[in-house]
Amino acid sequence: MAGGHDQTGSRIGMWLFLYTEIILFGGLFVLYAAYFHEYPRAFAENGRELNRVIGAANTVLLLISSFTVAASLTALRQRAQRLCMGLLAVSLGCGALFLVNKYFEWGHKFAVGLYPNSPAMAGAPAGKNIFFGLYYVITGLHGLHVLIGMSLLALSLVLVHRQRITADRVTILENSGLYWHLVDLIWIFVFPLFYLIL
Amino acid sequence: MDSGEQHLSSFLSLALVLAALLALTGLTVAMSYVDLGRFNVPLTLGIAGTKVSLVLLYFMHLRYENRAVVYSFLGTIGFLAIMISFTFWDVAFR
Amino acid sequence: MATTPSFFETPAPAGLTGIKAWLLTHDHKRLGLMYLWAVLFWFALALVIGLLLRLELMTMGRTIMSAGVYNSAFTLHGVIMIFLFVIPGIPAIFGNFFLPIQLGTDDVFFPRLNLLSWYLYILGGLLAIVSLFTAGGFPDTGWTFYVPFSIGTKHNVPMTVFAAFILGMSSMLTGLNFITTVHRKRSPNMGWMQIPLFTWSLYATAWVQVLATPVISITLLLVIAERLLNIGLFDPGRGGDPILYQHLFWMYSHPAVYVMILPGMGVVSEIIPTFSRKAIFGYKAIVFSSMGIAIAGSLVWAHHMYTSGMSDTAIFVFSLLTFLVAIPTAVKVFSWVSTLYKASIEMSPPLLYALIFIYLFSVGGLTGLVLGAAGPDIHVHDTHFVVAHFHFTMFGGTGFAFFAALHFWWPKMFGIMYNFRRAYIAATLTTVGFLFHYVPMFILGMMGMPRRSYDYLPQFAQGNALATVGGILLFTGIALMLVNLLLSFRSRIAAPANPWGGCTLEWTVPSPPPLHNFLRQPDIQDYPYDFTEILRKS
Numbered sequence: 001m002a003g004g005h006d007q008t009g010s011r012i013g014m015w016l017f018l019y020t021e022i023i024l025f026g027g028l029f030v031l032y033a034a035y036f037h038e039y040p041r042a043f044a045e046n047g048r049e050l051n052r053v054i055g056a057a058n059t060v061l062l063l064i065s066s067f068t069v070a071a072s073l074t075a076l077r078q079r080a081q082r083l084c085m086g087l088l089a090v091s092l093g094c095g096a097l098f099l100v101n102k103y104f105e106w107g108h109k110f111a112v113g114l115y116p117n118s119p120a121m122a123g124a125p126a127g128k129n130i131f132f133g134l135y136y137v138i139t140g141l142h143g144l145h146v147l148i149g150m151s152l153l154a155l156s157l158v159l160v161h162r163q164r165i166t167a168d169r170v171t172i173l174e175n176s177g178l179y180w181h182l183v184d185l186i187w188i189f190v191f192p193l194f195y196l197i198l
Numbered sequence: 199m200d201s202g203e204q205h206l207s208s209f210l211s212l213a214l215v216l217a218a219l220l221a222l223t224g225l226t227v228a229m230s231y232v233d234l235g236r237f238n239v240p241l242t243l244g245i246a247g248t249k250v251s252l253v254l255l256y257f258m259h260l261r262y263e264n265r266a267v268v269y270s271f272l273g274t275i276g277f278l279a280i281m282i283s284f285t286f287w288d289v290a291f292r
Numbered sequence: 293m294a295t296t297p298s299f300f301e302t303p304a305p306a307g308l309t310g311i312k313a314w315l316l317t318h319d320h321k322r323l324g325l326m327y328l329w330a331v332l333f334w335f336a337l338a339l340v341i342g343l344l345l346r347l348e349l350m351t352m353g354r355t356i357m358s359a360g361v362y363n364s365a366f367t368l369h370g371v372i373m374i375f376l377f378v379i380p381g382i383p384a385i386f387g388n389f390f391l392p393i394q395l396g397t398d399d400v401f402f403p404r405l406n407l408l409s410w411y412l413y414i415l416g417g418l419l420a421i422v423s424l425f426t427a428g429g430f431p432d433t434g435w436t437f438y439v440p441f442s443i444g445t446k447h448n449v450p451m452t453v454f455a456a457f458i459l460g461m462s463s464m465l466t467g468l469n470f471i472t473t474v475h476r477k478r479s480p481n482m483g484w485m486q487i488p489l490f491t492w493s494l495y496a497t498a499w500v501q502v503l504a505t506p507v508i509s510i511t512l513l514l515v516i517a518e519r520l521l522n523i524g525l526f527d528p529g530r531g532g533d534p535i536l537y538q539h540l541f542w543m544y545s546h547p548a549v550y551v552m553i554l555p556g557m558g559v560v561s562e563i564i565p566t567f568s569r570k571a572i573f574g575y576k577a578i579v580f581s582s583m584g585i586a587i588a589g590s591l592v593w594a595h596h597m598y599t600s601g602m603s604d605t606a607i608f609v610f611s612l613l614t615f616l617v618a619i620p621t622a623v624k625v626f627s628w629v630s631t632l633y634k635a636s637i638e639m640s641p642p643l644l645y646a647l648i649f650i651y652l653f654s655v656g657g658l659t660g661l662v663l664g665a666a667g668p669d670i671h672v673h674d675t676h677f678v679v680a681h682f683h684f685t686m687f688g689g690t691g692f693a694f695f696a697a698l699h700f701w702w703p704k705m706f707g708i709m710y711n712f713r714r715a716y717i718a719a720t721l722t723t724v725g726f727l728f729h730y731v732p733m734f735i736l737g738m739m740g741m742p743r744r745s746y747d748y749l750p751q752f753a754q755g756n757a758l759a760t761v762g763g764i765l766l767f768t769g770i771a772l773m774l775v776n777l778l779l780s781f782r783s784r785i786a787a788p789a790n791p792w793g794g795c796t797l798e799w800t801v802p803s804p805p806p807l808h809n810f811l812r813q814p815d816i817q818d819y820p821y822d823f824t825e826i827l828r829k830s
Contacts, residue, residue: 006401006476008476009401009472009475009476009477012471012472012475012476013401013402013405013468013469013472016467016468016471016472016502017468019502019503020464020468020502020503020505020506020509021506022506023503023504023506023507024506024507024509024510025510026506026507026510027506027507027509027510027511027514027540027543028510030536030539030540030543031525031536031540034533034536035531035533038533039531116521116522116523116524117521117522117523117524125531126530126531127531128531129523129524129530129531130524130525130530130531130532133523133524133525133532134525136523137514137517137523137525141513
């Protein structure tokens with residue numbers, strides 16, 4: 001019983017945590033589904049206000065970072081420590097670029113008055129207010145998760161460097177990676193729901 | 199009981215998955231410029247679902263995970279599906 | 293046996309002394325006891341508030357408090373009882389203490405996470421206290437925080453809601469820990485169908501905690517976001533739909549009802565066979581009904597919303613599904629009663645509490661069917677009938693199961709025995725008080741007295757006076773019960789390892805257990821409720 005680190009157990013724990021994250025966003029998706037049903041036209045029209053190119057670029061960034069995280073695990077298991085650290089650094093870079101894009105995107109929306117409770121939104125039709133309300137809540141919560149994910153990856157990077165994460169003890173990297181993939185998963189749905197629907 | 203060792207994915211297979219993901223992203227963005235009528239939403243969500251499955255199966259190793267994780271993951275998705283669909287007993291019939 | 297030092301004498305991690313040995317501990321048993329004192333504190337506080345509410349309602353008009361204070365007081369009573377007593381009560385105290393022992397292992401899978409859960413619990417409680425005295429005072433919304441009122445009221449909703457969010461996180465992490473422990477730390481000789489029923493019920497509960505709690509987390513975050521940013525997601529004036537809030541709220545809070553009751557059912561499933569000296573009737577049926585309740589419980593949330601204005605189709609579907617939950621619940625009651633049939637029953641305080649549980653919970657469950665059926669619910673919705681119903685299930689059910697667990701495992705946790713005579717008197721007093729307290733409420737509800745109402749019409753005066761007398765008896769009974777348990781620390785009558793003749797693993801180790809629970813790999817019985825050994829020895 002004692003001694004010996006049970007990596008499968010740690011992974012099960014992490015998956016359980018991911019379930020809670022999925023359901024956390026799930027509550028927002030319930031709202032999205034119900035309101036999309038109520039205001040399909042408003043959602044389509046206002047979706048066009050969002051910049052598809054930036055959205056697509058952010059999707060590509062997250063997909064690449066997801067790949068590099070998965071690859072960093074393979075590298076570590078093949079005992080290529082420097083490659084592993086390099087791949088993690090690329091992931092962090094992608095995450096940072098994602099947030100920079102998000103910053104400019106939100107900044108632009110704020111500049112034209114498209115934010116909750118703004119003067120421009122005061123007389124806006126119901127569907128528009130709901131669409132942008134959901135947009136900010138969901139992308140905001142997702143952005144927060146990107147930040148948390150990046151902190152976990154940065155922690156893993158440091159621990160790999162200090163050889164606290166090694167080929168025989170990968171749990172922290174593995175679980176940080178799982179978290180990062182989850183951030184990606186959520187975005188894969190958020191992107192079409194806001195940028196592409198119609 | 200298993201030792202906890204995880205499946206080792208080769209760089210090549212991971213890169214192929216990435217290529218597929220990027221191709222699907224391109225496809226879904228391209229599709230958004232074409233009006234497909236009532237197929238718009240199901241097709242877009244279908245592509246998103248495929249992408250998510252790829253990430254889950256290969257990047258997150260769900261394909262090689264033990265049964266407890268696989269079943270509980272499906273259970274979670276099932277609960278999410280119930281949350282959304284049962285709300286429509288109300289929303290769709292007002 | 294006397295030679296093995298108990299966990300009280302051996303701190304974990306080693307080297308910690310004094311208060312640090314408790315506040316930084318990784319030992320699941322110490323954490324269980326830390327939860328015990330914290331939970332009992334909140335329970336006592338909410339009990340006093342409940343008594344004050346009852347005194348206010350004793351006579352018409354103002355009796356002891358103003359209407360505003362009354363509104364905050366019933367919210368406080370609900371929030372504390374739900375989030376700080378009923379939900380964490382049995383899993384956090386007895387689950388933490390006994391789940392690893394029943395599984396034949398030394399600790400939970402993530403001991404440090406377990407400590408974090410305790411701190412989150414304490415933090416949530418402190419935030420609730422702070423919100424009492426800051427920015428407008430404690431909310432007057434009721435524990436449900438329904439929009440639009442919760443967004444409009446001047447009271448300090450955000451902080452209370454945040455406290456509930458933190459408490460939810462604590463409960464979620466406990467669930468996560470228990471599931472992983474059951475899967476990965478179970479004694480290698482123990483198969484799934486050899487797991488004791490209390491642990492099974494905690495396992496089913498843990499799944500609900502993990503999967504349903506995040507819904508309330510996001511709902512509460514949305515309330516905070518609405519208060520701070522005024523987005524309008526639930527504001528009908530700006531396209532929002534307040535009924536969706538209710539959907540999200542009950543998507544968690546209905547499954548949470550099973551988080552509250554399932555562990556209680558687990559406790560009763562341990563106590564009944566132990567004092568019947570007989571294998572439990574339908575072990576597998578109880579296991580599957582636990583999982584069945586967990587699943588069916590997630591399909592029925594909108595039966596709290598028949599009068600909210602949701603669609604008739606939804607009312608029909610959710611009413612129909614609600615009746616599904618009655619089936620696994622009835623299976624359990626049937627199994628307990630069948631276990632008692634032709635058994636050599638030995639009366640004891642835990643058994644008395646368990647029997648009262650079966651009776652009160654059955655009344656609660658059957659009146660639940662009245663409310664679950666859409667037709668009669670329209671008549672009694674938001675009346676005192678509902679108040680009586682959920683107190684029969686949550687208090688008569690979970691509360692009495694909690695008392696039963698206290699009396700059942702007290703000798704194991706502290707190694708001392710309490711006075712039986714006083715325990716019997718307390719149980720009787722509590723039950724009589726309980727019935728006088730809540731049965732009038734059923735009648736008042738049928739007559740149309742609304743819940744959460746400060747004042748009432750003259751025709752309700754008699755019933756309310758009677759309920760208050762019952763409330764005072766109930767309060768006295770519980771006070772006597774707690775005092776009796778605490779007095780056992782003074783008399784210090786040593787309890788043997790197996791005072792009741794139980795056959796799950798916690799009864800094979802000394803009272804109180806040593807640090808690592810087992811001195812050697814425990815033997816697992818083929819069937820967890822096989823009393824042949826116990827009977828031969830006696």
